[in-house]
Amino acid sequence: MIRFLLSRLLQGILVILAVITITFALSRLLPGGPIQSEKNASPEAIAAQRAYLGLDKPWYVQLGLQIAHYVTLDLPESFHFKGRGVDEIIASGFPVSAAVGLTALMIALGLGVPLGAYAAMRPNTLEDRATMLAATLGICTPSMILGPVIAMLLGLKLRWFNASGWYEASDVVMPALTLGLIYSAQIARLTRGGLRETLALEFVRTARAKGASEASVVFLHALKLACLPVLNFLGPAAAGLLTGSIIVEAVFQLPGLGQFFIASAINRDMNLAIAISVFYASLIVLFNLLVDLVQAWLNPRIRLHA
């Protein structure tokens, strides 16, 4: 177990190094740079800014400095949001994204698993087809459509929630609902698939033969194993949800991490782009590790190997 954790930690560090290098390379390869203004600044001003941002140094020195920032945990400041450390920006955006993401995750699981189970228990009936059709529609609906529709209905028409902004606790509802509905559709499909396979297994037949009720067969015996594909999906999905959905944050004007991520790309803000990528990558590594641990616990046939 310790060896397993240590080797995963080592892999994680390698992944993050790769993320820094790749994001750095992509930022450098993109045409255009962080110093972009429609009105031409004087060469003196541009030279001073390049020197300030360290862009006048050779690329390998820049890359080395980037890595050094993360090794020493002395994080740089954003190119665009002048004078703000990237850690400060992540610290301001992450709680918002996490609040929305966690709520969305609960909605997704709370809706997706029961719906999937419901459909799996009635294979190929009208209910099954209707549920899965709704799920397919949900997967296909982009958040840039669903978000505004929810904002129009619950915000402008019914006036239950603020159409946008991040001021009161209820502001979490509409963005979380948008994300939650979309993710719940995927979870419903995965749960149905997993459960259909599990219900055909022998130990389920044994449980039934013992005279266990249908509910106890599904929820106590089968669901545990049927959740494995859902879990696999949840690792990266949770990381994505927690670090913010770019579109949903823009639609509901949330001061989350996703908005900063997109801003970093538009502004060619290399420091911020690398920092958010590293943060995102660390979360994915962490959640994948958690998923592996939970899977081993749920399914005794899985062994953890270094």
Place this chain on the structure above:
Amino acid sequence: MFACMRWIIRFFLLAALGIGVMWFHHIRTHRPSRVEEATKAGILLLGNGSEPATLDPHLATGQPEHLIFHSIFEGLVAPGTEDPDADSPGAASSWTHENFTTWTFQLQPKGKWSDGTPLTAQDFIYAYQRILTAKLGADYASMLYPLLNAEAYHTGKIRDFSQVGVKAVDDYTLRLTLKGPAPYLPSMLKHYSWFPVPRHVIEKHGTMDQRNTKWTRAENLVSNGAFQLKSWRVNQNLEVERNPHYWDAATVKLNGMVFVPISSDSTEERAFLDGQLHVTQVAPLSKIPGYIAHKSPLFHADPLLSVYFYRCNVTRKPFNDVRVRKALALAIDRESIVKNVLRGGQKPATGLTPPGTAKDYQTPDIMKFDPTEARRLLAEAGYPDGKGFPPFEILINTSESHRTLAEAVQAMWKTHLQIPAGVLNQDWGVYLESQRSLNYDVSRSGWVGDYLDPSTFLSLWQTGDGNNNTGWSSPPYDALIQQSFLEGDPVKRLAILKQAETLMLNEVPVLPVYWYVHPHLKRPEVKNMRPSLLEHRCYKVIELAK
């Protein structure tokens, strides 16, 4: 019996749920909107585009920052109370000039920073030295180049700042000496690059030439405008409140303002309709025709000092031939573009400088739609009916509206001249780079005037100007512009500029298309927020009717 009980329980549960929803609906629909609460408290809620990158007037370049600066800082000259484009006393109570070259400003005797420190002529000298210090790397340092020796100091040709044309006659008298006559100086002084910055605060958090120190944080920032910074929550909102030390604090009507960064125009519109904003920064393009058709009292489209045009790369064939460029210009039906494509109240551009650029300046009326003459010129240039005309691209930066317009122009050129244009879109940074390195055929462009004078639109077409980006060069044109910089008589000066604009429009290095408007939504309770060509705002007179 048991079954009956179950149904009764179900019924009651359902009823409780129904009542719960109705109660929730009642409570939620009867809560006051944010706008109603803010109006009561005398606080104006404004949509403000994207998140400001900085609150340092010397390092900012964007529109969101500009709109915030006008509330917390004030230049020597301030936007007029009746017409924000007029020149009113700001940090200076009065000013005189000799031949528009030597300007003397009397500072407000009661002028103070928001922490109570007196605002003196030294603060202006410090500010001008700071922005002109090359190491600071201020994008807008060149805005101060009209000052004598400012350019030489910025580029390092002279090291002694006392040689630059700014002097403190005494603590409350500031003298600016310019390179040449500039009747438009007061209008220029309303641009934030000319605003004072608090030396005592900047030096507490760093040195003069240090970028991005913590002096602009809400807890540190000290300013001299009608309002002062109260809080700044990144990507959420920025609040300002009354500045008790402002020299004209008695005039200020509002208790505060909140600038909300919303970069998506449809999100902003929803926030407005939901009662979260008094005024939006923009209105979604697709909704504008609807607002206009319904004559909505909420919709406003104010003219701007801003022109939309296409640059021609005159270093490339066939755009090096003036007849080709003229043909392209004559084949654009600007009336139809404004009426059928843009539909937002824009004005077809008959020249380059927008109406209102300067009192007594008439933009030469040269750009027109004449397909017959266009075909004749194209044939004369060797491309009868477009035969043999090489395929070329209209470069745009990625945006739906630029694409729509480019496609309309593409269709007009195809119909009237039978020449094949494509549309090429590039990301903003890439597009700027292509334009700068003359790596394009025809490129969509815009130019926003910084002050009320034709020179803000005309000086950039001089040979080698960093913003020319067309490859066009004309010695007679350069001579006229230089002559205008030396002419002390305002009437003669404008005549020279008009001559220059006429010359340039006849050579068509650029094809003006339309003059911008600023479409936005505003609630009726907002009073005295007046249109401005420069988007200058006189916040102190704005009121909220209750």
